[in-house]
Amino acid sequence: MNIYVYDDFLTEARYKKVLDRIEIRITDLGLNGRIIRLGVMKNVEAAVHRELVQGAKAIVAVGDDLTVNKVLNAVANFDQTQAPGEPVPIFIIPIKGRANSIARHLGIPDEEEAGEVLSARLIEKVNLGIANDRYFLSGLNTLCGQASLEIDENFSLEISSPSEIAIVNWPGQKNSAYLTRSEKNDHKLELIITPKTRWSFASSEKNPQVSVFTFQKLLIRQADADFLADYTYSLKTPIQISMADKSIPVIVGKNRLFNSNPA
Amino acid sequence: MFNKQVNANLEKPNAAETIIGPSVKVKGNFHGDGDMVIDGVVEGSIKTKGRLYIGDKAKINANIEAKEARIGGEIIGNLQISGYLNVAGSARINGDIITQSLSIEKGAQINGKINMQNSVQSKTDKHDE
Numbered sequence: 001m002n003i004y005v006y007d008d009f010l011t012e013a014r015y016k017k018v019l020d021r022i023e024i025r026i027t028d029l030g031l032n033g034r035i036i037r038l039g040v041m042k043n044v045e046a047a048v049h050r051e052l053v054q055g056a057k058a059i060v061a062v063g064d065d066l067t068v069n070k071v072l073n074a075v076a077n078f079d080q081t082q083a084p085g086e087p088v089p090i091f092i093i094p095i096k097g098r099a100n101s102i103a104r105h106l107g108i109p110d111e112e113e114a115g116e117v118l119s120a121r122l123i124e125k126v127n128l129g130i131a132n133d134r135y136f137l138s139g140l141n142t143l144c145g146q147a148s149l150e151i152d153e154n155f156s157l158e159i160s161s162p163s164e165i166a167i168v169n170w171p172g173q174k175n176s177a178y179l180t181r182s183e184k185n186d187h188k189l190e191l192i193i194t195p196k197t198r199w200s201f202a203s204s205e206k207n208p209q210v211s212v213f214t215f216q217k218l219l220i221r222q223a224d225a226d227f228l229a230d231y232t233y234s235l236k237t238p239i240q241i242s243m244a245d246k247s248i249p250v251i252v253g254k255n256r257l258f259n260s261n262p263a
Numbered sequence: 264m265f266n267k268q269v270n271a272n273l274e275k276p277n278a279a280e281t282i283i284g285p286s287v288k289v290k291g292n293f294h295g296d297g298d299m300v301i302d303g304v305v306e307g308s309i310k311t312k313g314r315l316y317i318g319d320k321a322k323i324n325a326n327i328e329a330k331e332a333r334i335g336g337e338i339i340g341n342l343q344i345s346g347y348l349n350v351a352g353s354a355r356i357n358g359d360i361i362t363q364s365l366s367i368e369k370g371a372q373i374n375g376k377i378n379m380q381n382s383v384q385s386k387t388d389k390h391d392e
Contacts, residue, residue, distance in 0.1 A: 155291025155307060163286060195286040209302060211284035 002026075002033030002118070003051045004093075005044065005071050007063030011037070015095065018111060022062070022093060025115040033060075038070070048074035052083050058251060060091045060118065064098035066232035069136065076128055076135045076246055089123050089249035101231050102138055105170060107253025117253040124252045129169045129189055130244040136229040137248075139189070140167040140241065143196065147223035151191070151215045162196040165227075167218065167241055170257075187243045188214045217242045271366040273333035273349045275300060275316050285320060293325070319353035326358075341375075345383040 004026075010019060026032060033056075036047045048059055048071065061071040068090075075090055093114040094103035103109075108117050128135045143164050149157045159165070168190040193211040220227065220239040227235045280297025283289055288304040295311045302318035308325050309315065315329035321336035328343045335351035342348065344362040352370035359375040363383050367373070 155289055155293045158288040158290070159286065160288075161286050193284065193287055195284065209284040209286065210282060211287045211303065212279075212282040214280060 001056060002031055002058045002060055002091075003048070003056045004033055004035045004060045004062050005048065005067065006035060006037045007061075007067040007070075008038045008040070008042075009098075010063065010095070011039070018095060019062075022111050022114070025112075026118075029115045029119045031115065031118055033057075038067075044070050045074040045077060049078050049082075052078050052088055055083065056088050058089050058091050058118070058121075060093055062093045063095055064100055064232070065102050065230050066099075068092050068102050069134075069230040069233045072128070072137055072248060073135050076244070076248060087249055089121075089251050091118050091251040093118075099231055105138060105257045106250060107256030109253070109255070113253075118251060120254075122252055122254065123249045124256070125247045126250050127169070127187065127247045128244040129167070129241060131167075131227070131229050131235055131239050131241045134229055134233060134235065135244055135246070136233070137169065137250075138230050139169045140227045140229050140235070140239070141165065141231070142223065142225045142227045144223045144225040148221045149191070150219040150221060151213055152217050153219075156221075157193075157211075157213075159193060164192075164194040164196055165223070166192045166194070167227075168192060169243075188216060189218070189241065189243060190214050191218060271349055272351075272368075273314065273316065273331060273347070275318075275333075276314060279316070280313070283321075285318075299329075319351065343383060 034051065038044055059071055059075055061067040071090055075088065080087060092103045092106065092108055093111050094100035094108060096110055108114050126137060128137065129139065131140055141164065145162050147159045147165060151157065191213045195209060218241040220237050223237050227239055229235055276298040279300040281295050282300045283303040283305065285302045291307045293305060293307060293309050296313060297311065298313040299311050300316045301321050301323065304322045306324045310328040312330055315327065315332040317323060317334045317336050319335040323336065324339045326340045331346045332342070332344050333349040333351060334342065334356065335353040338354065338356045339358060341358040342360045342362070347364040348360065348362040350356065350367045350371045350373065352368040354371045356373045356375065360373065360377045361380060361383055363380060365379065
C-alpha cells in the first residue's frame with residue numbers, strides 16, 4: 001500500500017481543491033493508500049516507521065521540499081531489520097506554488113502529472129548526504145558575507161566577500177554560475193563558492209570566478225548566515241557535512257535532471 | 264624553419280576537478296589527483312597527479328608538486344614538476360625548480376635554482392619506496 005504523507009500546511013482551506021484533484025487522480029490510477037496528516041503533535045518518524053513495519057509499498061511526500069526532507073529523514077532513520085526485503089522507495093507529489101526544486105530535479109513537474117510518474121515506478125537509488133545528523137538529498141546552500149571552512153581535515157578555506165556557498169550532492173544540478181560535474185553515487189560531495197558582486201546580483205553573470213572543490217568531509221566552522229539543507233531545513237554553524245553510508249530508492253520521472261541508473 | 268611557431272603554453276583546463284577562485288584563501292595541505300586551477304591565495308603545500316594551472320593574479324606560498332604545470336602569479340616555494348613546466352610572463356617565482364621539460368616566457372622572474380632532470384620523482388614517492 002502507498003502511504004501519502006500530507007504536510008501540515010495542506011490543512012489550509014486553499015489547498016482543499018488541489019488535494020481533491022490529487023486524490024481523484026490517485027484513485028483513477030488505482031494507487032490508493034493510507035494518508036498521514038502531519039501536524040504540530042504528529043511525529044513523522046514514528047508514523048512512517050509504523051507504516052514501513054506494516055509493509056508500505058512507497059512513502060509519498062505530498063507538499064514541498066521541506067516535506068521531502070522530513071520524509072526522507074524518517075525513512076533513512078528506519079531500522080531496516082524491522083521490515084526485511086527491499087527498501088521502500090519515496091516519491092514526491094509537489095504542490096504548485098511551493099518550493100519544489102527537488103521534485104523538479106527528479107522529473108516530477110507538478111501534482112497533475114505526479115500520479116503517472118508514481119504509476120510508472122521508475123526507481124533510482126540516490127546516496128544521501130548528512131549534515132549534523134540531518135540527511136539531505138540535494139545539498140546545502142547559503143548566501144553569506146564571510147565564512148571559514150575545513151575540507152577533509154587537510155586544508156581550510158577563508159571567504160571574506162559576499163558569496164553563494166553551495167554543497168551539492170546531485171550531478172548536473174544547476175548552480176547559479178556553475179554546472180556541477182559530480183558523478184552520481186561517487187561518495188563525494190562538491191563545494192561551489194560563487195562570489196556575489198553587486199554586478200552579479202543584478203544580472204546573470206555568465207562566468208563569475210567560482211571556486212570548486214570535491215570532498216568527503218567538510219566542516220563549516222563559522223559563517224555569518226545559516227545554511228539550508230534541501231533548500232528548506234535551516235542549520236546553524238558549526239556544520240559537519242559528509243556523504244552518509246546510506247542510499248535511498250526514489251521514484252523518478254523520465255525528465256529527471258541526472259543520468260539514468262535504474263536501481 | 265625560423266617562422267615555425269610552437270605553442271608552448273598550457274591551456275587553462277575547462278573541466279578541472281578543483282578550482283580556487285580569486286575570492287578564496289586556502290591554508291594547509293592541498294592535495295588532489297585531478298587537474299587544478301588556482302587563481303586565489305594558497306598557503307601550505309600543493310600536490311596533484313594531474314595538471315596544475317596557476318593564474319596570473321594568484322598568490323602562492325607553498326611547495327608545489329604536479330605532473331604538468333603552467334605557472335603565473337607570485338610563487339614563494341619550490342616547484343617539482345615531473346613533466347612539462349610552462350612559466351608564464353606574469354610569474355614571479357622565489358624558489359627552486361626541478362622539472363623534466365621547461366619553457367619560460369619573456370618577463371618571467373625566477374629567483375632560485377633550476378634543475379633539469381630526465382625523471383622527476385616526488386618526495387613522497389621516494390618515501391614510499
